[in-house]
Amino acid sequence: MGYYKATATAHPNIAFIKYWGDLDPDLHIPSNGSISMNLRGLFSRTTVSFDPSVEQDQFSLDNRQIDGTGLVRVSNLLDRVRKMAGINTFASVESHNNFPAGTGIASSASGFAALSLAASKAAGLDFDEKALSRLARTGSGSACRSIPAGFVEWQAGGNDENSYAYSIASPEHWDLVDCIALVSQDEKLISSSEGHALTKTSLLHPARVADAPRRLAVCREAILTRDFDALAEVAELDSNLMHAVMITSSPPLLYWQPATVTIMKAVQSWRKGGLMVCYTVDAGPNVHVLCSRDVSGDIADRLEKLSGVQKVLVAHPGGPADLENG
Numbered sequence: 001m002g003y004y005k006a007t008a009t010a011h012p013n014i015a016f017i018k019y020w021g022d023l024d025p026d027l028h029i030p031s032n033g034s035i036s037m038n039l040r041g042l043f044s045r046t047t048v049s050f051d052p053s054v055e056q057d058q059f060s061l062d063n064r065q066i067d068g069t070g071l072v073r074v075s076n077l078l079d080r081v082r083k084m085a086g087i088n089t090f091a092s093v094e095s096h097n098n099f100p101a102g103t104g105i106a107s108s109a110s111g112f113a114a115l116s117l118a119a120s121k122a123a124g125l126d127f128d129e130k131a132l133s134r135l136a137r138t139g140s141g142s143a144c145r146s147i148p149a150g151f152v153e154w155q156a157g158g159n160d161e162n163s164y165a166y167s168i169a170s171p172e173h174w175d176l177v178d179c180i181a182l183v184s185q186d187e188k189l190i191s192s193s194e195g196h197a198l199t200k201t202s203l204l205h206p207a208r209v210a211d212a213p214r215r216l217a218v219c220r221e222a223i224l225t226r227d228f229d230a231l232a233e234v235a236e237l238d239s240n241l242m243h244a245v246m247i248t249s250s251p252p253l254l255y256w257q258p259a260t261v262t263i264m265k266a267v268q269s270w271r272k273g274g275l276m277v278c279y280t281v282d283a284g285p286n287v288h289v290l291c292s293r294d295v296s297g298d299i300a301d302r303l304e305k306l307s308g309v310q311k312v313l314v315a316h317p318g319g320p321a322d323l324e325n326g
């Protein structure tokens with residue numbers, strides 16, 4: 001084996017067209033395609049060492065030893081890598097996020113993207129971007145979008161081979177800014193995985209999925225032509241559709257807090273007033289406020305003054321998952 005240890009970094013991403021619901025929950029084959037932007041400045045950094053002296057996989061996150069579901073998800077991904085590399089050595093995995101735990105930014109996308117790159121390299125595999133994206137997807141669906149650079153589309157496909165993400169525009173293509181308004185830093189009670197499984201109980205899910213190809217086309221075009229108004233309209237619609245599915249699932253999932261709605265209303269009124277700004281909300285109460293670079297300072301200031309906003313993080317388009325010293 002050429003390598004046994006490798007370190008990789010990857011950014012989280014924010015979806016403009018969301019992944020919500022699976023055709024195959026084990027392989028994370030989604031019900032619809034999605035489009036996102038990587039978030040520069042925020043990252044996970046993960047080191048994988050295949051070590052003949054350890055007797056089972058070990059996983060630490062921000063210096064805390066993780067067991068239970070967290071460890072099982074990491075071990076399952078390592079199993080896939082071991083199978084492809086023809087090895088049976090256990091590994092120790094050390095991961096750090098530069099955004100503090102509990103900021104409400106999901107670390108599973110950046111975490112599994114960095115893990116996929118570090119683990120495959122450490123096992124001596126030389127994967128191309130597509131193979132890495134497919135592998136990351138099996139750890140956490142949205143992680144497949146943190147492998148390529150910039151603005152990224154995850155083609156839903158229908159099986160393990162054809163469900164992967166690729167870049168549709170570089171980070172330099174458009175300096176769109178994500179001002180992330182944090183209203184709660186609590187861990188969410190219902191994980192995304194549980195939420196995906198509930199989509200089949202919502203009457204609205206089939207309608208959301210049926211219209212997804214249209215929204216994807218509008219969003220792709222808006223990015224390619226840097227058309228903020230078109231992006232704003234489709235991103236807010238897509239976020240609202242996902243939350244409509246969540247709210248109408250059984251049991252219902254309502255991730256919003258009163259401050260979430262305060263921010264959404266403020267953003268809509270700012271846009272009516274002529275500012276290039278729109279919102280999108282993931283499986284939690286925090287609001288990602290997208291805007292053009294020239295107004296981002298003003299928007300971050302305005303968000304900080306809104307009641308219920310604890311903190312605002314600002315992120316620009318980010319690059320691909322990357323090996324360190326590799």
Ligand code: DP6
Pocket residue numbers: 014015017018019020028034106108139140141142143192193194196282283
């Ligand atoms: C609301 O990728 O976190 O952020 O595959 O179960 O790990 P698992 O789910 P995950 O789901 C992401 C849900 C979302 C929308 C999105 O990022 O597209």
